[in-house]
Amino acid sequence: MKHSLIFITISTFLATIILTHQTSSIKCFDHPNPLNFHQKIPVNCEFATRSLKTKRKSSNDKFQIKFTCGMDDKKLCDKVQKGFESAGQIITSTISIEIPITIDASFYDFCKTDNQCSIDNNVVAGGANPARTIALMDEDGVERYYPQALVKQLPFEHHPNFGPFDILAKFNSEADYWFEGDDSQIKPEQADFQLVVLHELVHGLGFYSSWNDFFDFVNPKGLTPIPSVEGEVKENMEMIFNGFIENIFDKYLVILSSGEHASNITTIINTIVNEKGKFYETPKDFIVKFKSSPQYLQSQIMLQTATTPFALGFLPKNANSPSEAIVLETTLNPYQTGSSLGHVDYKTYVNTSDFLMTYKQDSGLTLGDFMSIGGNYTGGPIGPRLRQVLKTLG
Numbered sequence: 001m002k003h004s005l006i007f008i009t010i011s012t013f014l015a016t017i018i019l020t021h022q023t024s025s026i027k028c029f030d031h032p033n034p035l036n037f038h039q040k041i042p043v044n045c046e047f048a049t050r051s052l053k054t055k056r057k058s059s060n061d062k063f064q065i066k067f068t069c070g071m072d073d074k075k076l077c078d079k080v081q082k083g084f085e086s087a088g089q090i091i092t093s094t095i096s097i098e099i100p101i102t103i104d105a106s107f108y109d110f111c112k113t114d115n116q117c118s119i120d121n122n123v124v125a126g127g128a129n130p131a132r133t134i135a136l137m138d139e140d141g142v143e144r145y146y147p148q149a150l151v152k153q154l155p156f157e158h159h160p161n162f163g164p165f166d167i168l169a170k171f172n173s174e175a176d177y178w179f180e181g182d183d184s185q186i187k188p189e190q191a192d193f194q195l196v197v198l199h200e201l202v203h204g205l206g207f208y209s210s211w212n213d214f215f216d217f218v219n220p221k222g223l224t225p226i227p228s229v230e231g232e233v234k235e236n237m238e239m240i241f242n243g244f245i246e247n248i249f250d251k252y253l254v255i256l257s258s259g260e261h262a263s264n265i266t267t268i269i270n271t272i273v274n275e276k277g278k279f280y281e282t283p284k285d286f287i288v289k290f291k292s293s294p295q296y297l298q299s300q301i302m303l304q305t306a307t308t309p310f311a312l313g314f315l316p317k318n319a320n321s322p323s324e325a326i327v328l329e330t331t332l333n334p335y336q337t338g339s340s341l342g343h344v345d346y347k348t349y350v351n352t353s354d355f356l357m358t359y360k361q362d363s364g365l366t367l368g369d370f371m372s373i374g375g376n377y378t379g380g381p382i383g384p385r386l387r388q389v390l391k392t393l394g
């Protein structure tokens with residue numbers, strides 16, 4: 001049976017607002033689970049002075065991979081490691097990386113080790129996400145979350161304390177993978193490991209949107225960026241709400257019909273902080289008040305937009321007209337956390353050189369097959385539009 005792999009990098013079932021706990025004036029979060037980006041732990045990341053030692057590295061170690069293989073099959077482990085290394089090489093040959101990007105990658109049986117077993121023949125293929133995100137003030141005066149891999153590349157004299165890894169990645173040995181160099185041809189039900197890894201690493205570099213229904217992931221009714229809450233949030237305790245914070249990716253989201261930046265909608269939604277204040281009796285009190293506010297109407301409109309085909313795009317730096325935007329995935333209805341918005345439009349790009357970041361990839365095709373279907377773009381698997389996105393992010 002032919003089945004598509006499920007990419008669940010940013011999927012979640014947790015209401016993060018209840019889990020947020022901020023300890024320092026700089027907002028940093030570690031994301032320990034590559035399969036659930038919304039699982040996050042606040043960390044102290046006060047500014048440190050950049051060490052001169054990390055300033056220059058030779059060009060061949062720009063992608064440093066710590067690989068752990070949970071399998072006894074050494075040949076298989078070697079193939080997986082090679083897959084990670086090749087994906088890293090593709091990325092370093094495409095985008096300019098000043099400070100090396102570090103990855104903690106593992107390959108093991110999710111069912112045996114984590115008790116995460118396949119349901120209805122759908123195997124979780126694996127995922128990757130930024131190990132740490134850091135809120136930084138942008139040039140437009142708006143605070144946004146950056147993945148650590150991007151923050152590292154910024155020319156700060158003093159930078160926030162970094163965690164040991166930029167990207168966490170884990171892949172499931174239960175998934176039926178085909179590897180470059182395998183003796184046999186790819187089978188209809190197999191997925192090309194390198195293709196999956198490359199896709200996930202691009203998410204780890206910042207290709208993901210913050211827009212979600214943080215109050216109901218399963219049945220979304222309105223979308224917002226990430227709610228930022230001060231102090232420890234407990235069910236029956238007073239709550240201090242600081243507004244909604246976008247990811248850096250969201251700065252470039254535009255409504256294709258009007259060219260309006262989605263960030264303007266965030267600004268309107270965030271006026272709730274000025275109008276209703278920051279203090280709420282309980283988290284529930286906040287949710288009730290937010291949902292009955294005029295600002296919530298904007299959230300509902302945003303959900304409608306994000307579930308209307310060809311409604312939202314990513315407008316790269318130096319592009320002016322919405323016609324130059326990369327169309328994002330907004331055909332899925334209901335909105336699907338982890339698939340909607342944080343990918344390029346499937347129908348528009350699946351048969352082009354920008355196939356890599358569609359929300360699903362049909363099995364039975366290798367990375368090479370996708371590339372030749374896309375017209376053998378000379379720049380490799382990272383197509384021209386995706387390059388623009390990555391360049392824009394930093």
Ligand SMILES: [Zn+2]
Nearest residue numbers: 007009203359
């Ligand atoms: Zn994805």
